[in-house]
Amino acid sequence: MIYLDNSATTKPCEAAVQAMHEALENxxxxxxxxxxxxxxxxxxxxxxxxxxxxxxxxxxxWLVFTASGSEADSLAILGSAARFHGGKRILLFAGxxxxxxxxxxxxxxxxxxxxxxxxxxxxxxxxxxxxxxLDEHVALLSCMQVNNETGAIQPIEEIARLLKQANPxxxxxxxxxxxxxxxxxxxxxxxxxxxxxxxxKIHGPKGVAALFVREGVRIAARVEGGGQEHALxxxxxxxxxxxxxxxxxxxxxSFPERAQALRAVKMRLYERLRGAVPLRVxxxxxxxxxxxxxxxxxxxxxxxxxxxxxxxxxxxxxGTGSACSSKKREMSAxxxxxxxxxxxxxxxVRFSIGMMNTLEEADEAAQAVLRCLQVYGAFQRR
Amino acid sequence: MIYLDNSATTKPCEAAVQAMHEALENxxxxxxxxxxxxxxxxxxxxxxxxxxxxxxxxxxxWLVFTASGSEADSLAILGSAARFHGGKRILLFAGxxxxxxxxxxxxxxxxxxxxxxxxxxxxxxxxxxxxxxLDEHVALLSCMQVNNETGAIQPIEEIARLLKQANPxxxxxxxxxxxxxxxxxxxxxxxxxxxxxxxxKIHGPKGVAALFVREGVRIAARVEGGGQEHALxxxxxxxxxxxxxxxxxxxxxSFPERAQALRAVKMRLYERLRGAVPLRVxxxxxxxxxxxxxxxxxxxxxxxxxxxxxxxxxxxxxGTGSACSSKKREMSAxxxxxxxxxxxxxxxVRFSIGMMNTLEEADEAAQAVLRCLQVYGAFQRR
Numbered sequence: 066m067i068y069l070d071n072s073a074t075t076k077p078c079e080a081a082v083q084a085m086h087e088a089l090e091n092x093x094x095x096x097x098x099x100x101x102x103x104x105x106x107x108x109x110x111x112x113x114x115x116x117x118x119x120x121x122x123x124x125x126x127w128l129v130f131t132a133s134g135s136e137a138d139s140l141a142i143l144g145s146a147a148r149f150h151g152g153k154r155i156l157l158f159a160g161x162x163x164x165x166x167x168x169x170x171x172x173x174x175x176x177x178x179x180x181x182x183x184x185x186x187x188x189x190x191x192x193x194x195x196x197x198x199l200d201e202h203v204a205l206l207s208c209m210q211v212n213n214e215t216g217a218i219q220p221i222e223e224i225a226r227l228l229k230q231a232n233p234x235x236x237x238x239x240x241x242x243x244x245x246x247x248x249x250x251x252x253x254x255x256x257x258x259x260x261x262x263x264x265x266k267i268h269g270p271k272g273v274a275a276l277f278v279r280e281g282v283r284i285a286a287r288v289e290g291g292g293q294e295h296a297l298x299x300x301x302x303x304x305x306x307x308x309x310x311x312x313x314x315x316x317x318x319s320f321p322e323r324a325q326a327l328r329a330v331k332m333r334l335y336e337r338l339r340g341a342v343p344l345r346v347x348x349x350x351x352x353x354x355x356x357x358x359x360x361x362x363x364x365x366x367x368x369x370x371x372x373x374x375x376x377x378x379x380x381x382x383x384g385t386g387s388a389c390s391s392k393k394r395e396m397s398a399x400x401x402x403x404x405x406x407x408x409x410x411x412x413x414v415r416f417s418i419g420m421m422n423t424l425e426e427a428d429e430a431a432q433a434v435l436r437c438l439q440v441y442g443a444f445q446r447r
Numbered sequence: 448m449i450y451l452d453n454s455a456t457t458k459p460c461e462a463a464v465q466a467m468h469e470a471l472e473n474x475x476x477x478x479x480x481x482x483x484x485x486x487x488x489x490x491x492x493x494x495x496x497x498x499x500x501x502x503x504x505x506x507x508x509w510l511v512f513t514a515s516g517s518e519a520d521s522l523a524i525l526g527s528a529a530r531f532h533g534g535k536r537i538l539l540f541a542g543x544x545x546x547x548x549x550x551x552x553x554x555x556x557x558x559x560x561x562x563x564x565x566x567x568x569x570x571x572x573x574x575x576x577x578x579x580x581l582d583e584h585v586a587l588l589s590c591m592q593v594n595n596e597t598g599a600i601q602p603i604e605e606i607a608r609l610l611k612q613a614n615p616x617x618x619x620x621x622x623x624x625x626x627x628x629x630x631x632x633x634x635x636x637x638x639x640x641x642x643x644x645x646x647x648k649i650h651g652p653k654g655v656a657a658l659f660v661r662e663g664v665r666i667a668a669r670v671e672g673g674g675q676e677h678a679l680x681x682x683x684x685x686x687x688x689x690x691x692x693x694x695x696x697x698x699x700x701s702f703p704e705r706a707q708a709l710r711a712v713k714m715r716l717y718e719r720l721r722g723a724v725p726l727r728v729x730x731x732x733x734x735x736x737x738x739x740x741x742x743x744x745x746x747x748x749x750x751x752x753x754x755x756x757x758x759x760x761x762x763x764x765x766g767t768g769s770a771c772s773s774k775k776r777e778m779s780a781x782x783x784x785x786x787x788x789x790x791x792x793x794x795x796v797r798f799s800i801g802m803m804n805t806l807e808e809a810d811e812a813a814q815a816v817l818r819c820l821q822v823y824g825a826f827q828r829r
Contacts, residue, residue, distance in 0.1 A: 073485075074477040074683060082471045085687075089464045089652060095456040098766065099752065100759045103455075132514035132654065133682025135672030143671075164672035164681060171671065265683060270471060272514065272654050272685025287669050289525075289553065290517030290546035299546060300515025301456060301647060303654025305467075306688070370481065377482045384480065 067426045067433075069334075070384045071266070071419030072213050072243055072360055077309065078268040078420075084312035085270060088305035096302050097291060106304055113311035120314045121241075121260060122251025123277045129294045130275050130307055134242040135164035136287075137261035137276035138207075140298065141238045142168045144284035145205055145259065152176040153204035158190060158219070159183045160402030165207050165240055177204075184403040187349040188217035190224065199231035206237055210244030214399035214415060215348025216360025218248055225256035236282060242266055242274075246317045247324060247359055258282045264306065268420060269313030273306030316420075323420060328358035330418045330427045335361055337431030342366075342438055347405065347413050359419070364412040365434065367441045372414045375440065379433035384415040449808045449815075451716075452766045453648070453801030454595050454625060454742055459691065460650040460802075466694035467652060470687035478684050479673060488686055495693035502696045503623075503642060504633025505659045511676045512657050512689055516624040517546035518669075519643035519658035520589075522680065523620045524550045526666035527587055527641065534558040535586035540572060540601070541565045542784030547589050547622055559586075566785040569731040570599035572606065581613035588619055592626030596781035596797060597730025598742025600630055607638035618664060624648055624656075628699045629706060629741055640664045646688065650802060651695030655688030698802075705802060710740035712800045712809045717743055719813030724748075724820055729787065729795050741801070746794040747816065749823045754796045757822065761815035766797040 068076065088109070094100075096107035111125070118125040131137045142165065146155065155172055157165055159181035169179045182195045190208060206228050208219050225237040238259040244250060245262040252260050259282065263274035278284060278297070290299025317323060335351045338344055347362040349355035365372060369385035376383055400410040416430070450458065470491070476482075478489035493507070500507040513519045524547065528537065537554055539547055541563035551561045564577045572590060588610050590601050607619040620641040626632060627644040634642050641664065645656040660666060660679070672681025699705060717733045720726055729744040731737035747754060751767035758765055782792040798812070 070477070070480060070482075073480050074475065076475050077471045082468065085471065086464065086468060089459045089467065089691075093456065093458050093647075093653070095452070098452060098455050098764075099755055100452075100764050102764070132518075132685060133670070133672075135682035136514075136670045138672070139670045162672070163674070164670075167671035167681075171667075263683075265475075270685075270687055271475070271683055272688045285553075288515070288518045288521045288546075289549035290515075290520070290544070292545070299549075300517035301645075301653055303514060303652075303688075305652055306654045306685075309471075373481055382480075382482050382484070 067381045067430050069416045069418065069422065069430055070382050072415065072417035073384050074265045074271065075268045075419045076421060077270050078313055078316045080316045081269045081309040081313040085305040085309040088308040092304055092308065096304060097293070110302060110304060110307055113307045116311045117275060117314055118277070120246060120318060121262060121277055122253045123260065124253070124280070127277045127279055128275050129278055129297045130273065130302060131298060132272055132274065132303070134240065134261050134263035134274045137263070137274050138162070138164040138240055139168060140276050140284065140287050141259040141261060142205065142207055143171055144287055144297070145236050145282070146172050146175055146177055147285035148283045149177065149204050152178060154202045155179050156198060156203055156206040157181050158208040158402070160188065160212055160399040161207065161209055162213055162240060162242070163398070165209070166398055184217065186403055187355060188212055188215035188399060188403045189349060189355050190219050192220065192223070195224065196227055199227060201232045203228065203232055203235050206235060207240065209240040210250060211248055211357040211360070212348070212399050213243045214397055215362050215403070216357040217349050218355050218357050221257060222255050229256050243357065243360070246314060247327060248357055252277055264310035264313055267313050267317050270306050270309040273303050273310045320420060324358045326420070327418045330422045330424055331359060331361050331416070333424050333427035334416055334431055337428060338363065338434060341435055345409060347400070347409055359417055361416045363414055363416070364409050365414060365438060366412060367438065368411055369413050371441065372437060375437040376433055379436065381430050381433045384417065385413060449763045449812050451798045451800065451804065451812055452764050454797065454799035455766050456647050456653065457650045457801045458803060459652055460695055460698045462698045463651045463691040463695040466690040467687040470690040474686055474690065478686060479675070492684060492686060492689055495689045498693045499657060499696055502628060502700060503644060503659055504635045505642065506635070506662070509659045509661055510657050511660055511679045512655065512684065513680060514654055514656065514685070516622065516643050516645035516656045519645070519656050520544070520546040520622055521550060522658050522666065522669050523641040523643060524587065524589055525553055526669055526679070527618050527664070528554050528557055528559055529667035530665045531559065531586050534560060536584045537561050538580060538585055538588040539563050540590040540784065542570065542594055542781040543589065543591055544595055544622060545780070547591070548780055566599065568785055569737065570594055570597035570781060570785045571731060571737050572601050574602065574605070577606065578609055581609060583614045585610065585614055585617050588617060589622065591622040592632060593630055593739040593742070594730070594781050595625045596779055597744050597785070598739040599731050600626070600737050600739055603639060604637050611638050625739065625742070628696065629709060630739055634659055646692035646695055649695050649699050652688050652691040655685050655692045702802060706740045708802070709800045712804045712806055713741060713743050713798070715806050715809035716798055716813055719810060720745065720816060723817055727791060729782070729791055741799055743798045745796055745798070746791045747796060747820060748794060749820065750793055751795050753823065754819060757819040758815055761818065763812050763815045766799065767795060
């Protein structure tokens with residue numbers, strides 16, 4: 066099996082599986098209880114918090130554990146909007162994940178105005194257009210770090226600067242689910258206020274994620290209860306998930322050259338295909354600075370779903386876009402945001418690389434793609 | 448170690464740990480993806496849904512997975528209140544977990560009026576008082592199945608009938624976190640609309656829980672995104688947690704006489720102490736029908752925290768109330784709801800039994816309690 070759908074989810078690394086097992090077997094006490102083993106469970110959770118905060122260049126007490134990137138996004142956006150006084154302007158990047166875009170109805174129900182800003186044909190935010198939309202009434206802006214479909218790296222630090230120039234009180238949220246530990250970012254050195262990350266995209270377990278909330282940023286809880294996570298997200302803590310999350314981050318950090326490793330696999334796949342078949346890149350130039358190291362979105366002349374299933378027969382697993390909405394038929398937000406043709410969206414195949422992929426897998430996957438394309442007669446072998 | 452704080456959390460059973468391990472090692476694909484292994488992950492999740500629904504006497508498609516009982520409660524209460532037109536009356540049992548009681552501020556911000564109803568001295572809801580509060584303006588009532596501190600079983604089916612007599616459109620929510628699989632209840636045969644359960648109280652993992660939403664009941668999502676869980680709770684599904692939850696429920700169901708087994712351990716402990724020391728029961732008569740099989744709350748004349756730490760030295764782990772708020776100093780909601788004296792609350796020790804406890808452990812724990820009380824001079828050995 067060659068798994069190239071790492072932006073949908075990743076295989077948990079052995080360190081994460083073991084950390085969860087240990088937490089389930091021995092560290093299962095309720096961290097809110099007062100006796101020794103419970104206090105130790107809380108201490109381990111604190112260590113996880115420190116490790117993850119360091120990984121994001123954030124402070125440990127900025128971290129609020131959630132169950133998913135989507136929950137982190139809802140908490141960031143709806144939670145901060147609930148604290149605004151009066152109706153405000155809220156700007157969302159048009160190519161966001163549904164976790165961000167679908168907050169629109171609730172934001173409008175709160176009395177806010179939601180506007181979206183688009184991208185250029187390479188999927189990167191159209192900055193001049195965005196600048197023309199900024200003013201002192203914009204209270205919140207959300208822009209993802211890396212687009213989950215095209216792999217476009219967004220200029221989030223520059224956007225944050227421009228936003229704060231227009232309104233120093235405005236909040237900047239970044240969905241970092243596809244960027245965390247694959248694209249350089251230090252929250253502390255940026256002007257970003259809210260940063261969402263997720264474990265299962267970095268070879269950690271599903272069911273655990275986090276929102277970093279910069280100190281001084283006021284947001285309202287979405288889950289009430291016993292006051293865990295600074296009372297921003299109550300509920301008994303998912304200690305095995307948190308242990309697995311931290312172990313996965315530690316495993317990722319053990320590869321100092323991980324972006325280069327991911328990029329090498331992606332570029333090998335791209336070079337093998339580019340030389341052999343007519344193709345179109347959906348997103349930024351794969352070798353350029355705006356392209357995330359791990360995502361390659363190509364239109365290969367055959368319907369994406371057909372390629373997905375043909376490649377599955379070859380033991381190669383890919384995506385056709387955001388797995389989260391892959392069962393829907395409409396053109397995805399990312400493709401709409403960059404003004405793509407319907408044909409490009411329909412024939413898009415997303416290859417997304419994880420830390421477990423090898424150059425040899427890239428070679429084999431490329432061969433499999435070529436075999437599939439031959440079957441479908443989409444190209445003449447040169 | 449004798450662990451008698453099972454209402455704070457339980458040790459995951461081996462079946463749950465193994466099911467999670469399997470899901471992490473082999474079943475880690477994203478259930479929303481379109482290829483075979485992902486479809487199989489979704490199928491396993493559906494099997495878990497069926498098993499858990501059967502366990503609750505509910506339908507599989509009523510189930511919405513959440514990360515915690517608190518999240519299930521917030522989704523039930525704030526999610527349904529968000530759908531009401533105009534300000535409504537909402538009634539909450541005064542002895543609820545903070546996950547329910549602390550929704551008050553958000554409910555009021557939505558324009559609703561929140562009122563609480565109390566209990567008799569045994570911790571069981573004061574029905575005549577409640578009836579006097581019911582009218583056609585009550586749109587939502589929340590009452591827990593089993594009180595987490597006193598073990599009082601609440602007459603939820605009768606409350607639901609009375610509520611629907613007053614207003615057939617009103618919704619009834621039950622926090623079943625302390626009752627699920629320990630106190631008989633079939634949601635389908637009741638008039639309950641929303642039922643919260645949690646995995647880690649039934650020897651499953653932390654980080655996964657569920658809200659059952661009866662068909663036709665309209666609630667608003669609290670987490671937006673890819674539309675998972677009937678679009679009521681988006682986010683990549685916690686497949687390992689869900690597998691562990693179902694395995695734990697299956698393990699619980701493998702003990703057909705589990706309530707009797709729990710009750711036997713509780714009564715052994717109670718009998719051993721009752722004959723030896725002056726004590727006061729906080730809650731219903733432990734042998735009576737209103738007492739949950741697994742919770743025994745006693746005042747033993749020594750401050751609860753002191754007893755907790757003294758018992759820890761003996762290798763016996765107990766609680767002083769809801770672990771979720773055990774670090775707070777104020778009298779807990781359950782004690783206030785039944786009009787308890789401050790001294791009773793301050794000296795309360797909660798023994799909560801799980802399926803792994805034995806009669807021998809009850810004997811040993813009772814001996815440990817007696818030794819601790821001797822040290823603190825709280826009683827003269829007879």
